[in-house]
Amino acid sequence: MHINKAKKIVIKLGSSTIVDEKGKFKKKWLLSLISDIKKLKKNKQEVVLVSSGAIALGQSYLKIKNKKVKLEMSQAVASVGQIHLINEFQKLFEKNNIKIGQILITPDDTEKRRRALNARRTFENLFKLGAVPVVNENDTTATSEIKYGDNDRLAARVAQIIGADLLIILSDVDGLYESVSNKKSLIKKVEIINNNIINLVNKKNNTYGSGGMLTKLEAAKICMNAGCNMLIANGSNFNPIKQIIKKNLFTWFVPKISNLDARKKWIISSLSSSAKIYIDQGASKALKSGKSLLPSGITKVLGAFKKGDNILIVDNNNNDVARALSSFTSDEINKIKGLQSDQIENILGYASKSEIVHKDDIVIL
Ligand code: GLU
Numbered sequence: 001m002h003i004n005k006a007k008k009i010v011i012k013l014g015s016s017t018i019v020d021e022k023g024k025f026k027k028k029w030l031l032s033l034i035s036d037i038k039k040l041k042k043n044k045q046e047v048v049l050v051s052s053g054a055i056a057l058g059q060s061y062l063k064i065k066n067k068k069v070k071l072e073m074s075q076a077v078a079s080v081g082q083i084h085l086i087n088e089f090q091k092l093f094e095k096n097n098i099k100i101g102q103i104l105i106t107p108d109d110t111e112k113r114r115r116a117l118n119a120r121r122t123f124e125n126l127f128k129l130g131a132v133p134v135v136n137e138n139d140t141t142a143t144s145e146i147k148y149g150d151n152d153r154l155a156a157r158v159a160q161i162i163g164a165d166l167l168i169i170l171s172d173v174d175g176l177y178e179s180v181s182n183k184k185s186l187i188k189k190v191e192i193i194n195n196n197i198i199n200l201v202n203k204k205n206n207t208y209g210s211g212g213m214l215t216k217l218e219a220a221k222i223c224m225n226a227g228c229n230m231l232i233a234n235g236s237n238f239n240p241i242k243q244i245i246k247k248n249l250f251t252w253f254v255p256k257i258s259n260l261d262a263r264k265k266w267i268i269s270s271l272s273s274s275a276k277i278y279i280d281q282g283a284s285k286a287l288k289s290g291k292s293l294l295p296s297g298i299t300k301v302l303g304a305f306k307k308g309d310n311i312l313i314v315d316n317n318n319n320d321v322a323r324a325l326s327s328f329t330s331d332e333i334n335k336i337k338g339l340q341s342d343q344i345e346n347i348l349g350y351a352s353k354s355e356i357v358h359k360d361d362i363v364i365l
Pocket of ligand 1: 014015051052053054055056078136137139149151152
């Protein structure tokens with residue numbers, strides 16, 4: 001993976017990369033990253049930063065000792081901390097004559113197509129203005145059901161939406177290891193995220209804090225499906241990007257080769273929701289040959305969803321078949337599953353589409 005060849009790069013900084021244990025913002029470190037970003041920009045590479053740290057900085061400013069604050073309180077803490085975070089960024093980028101723009105995102109901004117396109121336009125316009133977008137989750141309004149909660153997946157979804165070709169997740173480890181006790185076992189390249197890979201992270205002896213590495217693997221899935229490279233690398237040193245290039249030390253998640261258009265990439269790499277539609281073998285065959293999903297092939301619906309929501313289509317043996325956008329709500333499908341299309345109007349009491357999911361809204365996995 002040649003970092004210097006990527007055209008659009010998203011760099012994700014975790015709270016501990018940017019805020020030290022005492023709750024102080026790491027100015028010198030950020031200045032060294034900015035000098036790396038300056039070089040990337042000189043090389044005509046577009047850069048987006050996704051930075052955590054609002055809650056950590058807010059806690060230290062408000063002198064809240066508790067490591068884990070309750071969600072309600074963390075929203076208020078983040079609203080205080082985000083100002084400090086972005087002020088620090090603004091001051092230090094300004095010193096280097098680079099403008100920044102702040103983008104605060106909730107899952108609706110990435111998971112609703114129209115809003116995702118709006119967000120993409122804002123990113124593109126910031127690039128045109130020569131400004132570096134600095135992104136964080138809008139923690140002040142995001143509640144637990146509608147929250148990313150981690151900036152790994154958020155960064156991956158941003159990378160997909162803006163058509164980035166590289167996401168670099170800066171962490172406090174060199175990447176993904178076969179065994180944490182053996183530093184020689186760094187996995188240099190991952191081409192598929194299967195159970196073997198997931199088990200490495202689930203193991204009890206893992207010191208990353210499994211949440212940390214698990215959400216990075218979730219992010220990698222999003223990137224790989226979207227055709228975007230992803231690296232997990234150590235960001236602890238000064239000039240982290242320069243160091244990574246020099247040492248060639250990271251885990252590289254290789255993107256799938258895909259001929260999907262941007263909209264279908266958006267559908268396939270959507271945040272995994274728990275909503276599922278189960279289908280029989282006949283419907284599974286039909287979908288795989290490019291047909292729409294009709295009510296007759298549906299055997300079961302799991303979870304509640306609205307029209308236009310992203311759902312997973314699963315066969316009766318529990319194999320994932322497709323990701324798709326449903327044209328009906330879960331309540332409606334529960335009423336018409338197993339029936340013929342011409343019965344829909346009678347049962348629901350109003351005229352509607354004859355396909356539960358149109359073929360244009362289906363991406364086979
Ligand atoms: N958005 C949170 C913050 O800025 C952090 C989320 C994360 O740690 O990934 O404090």
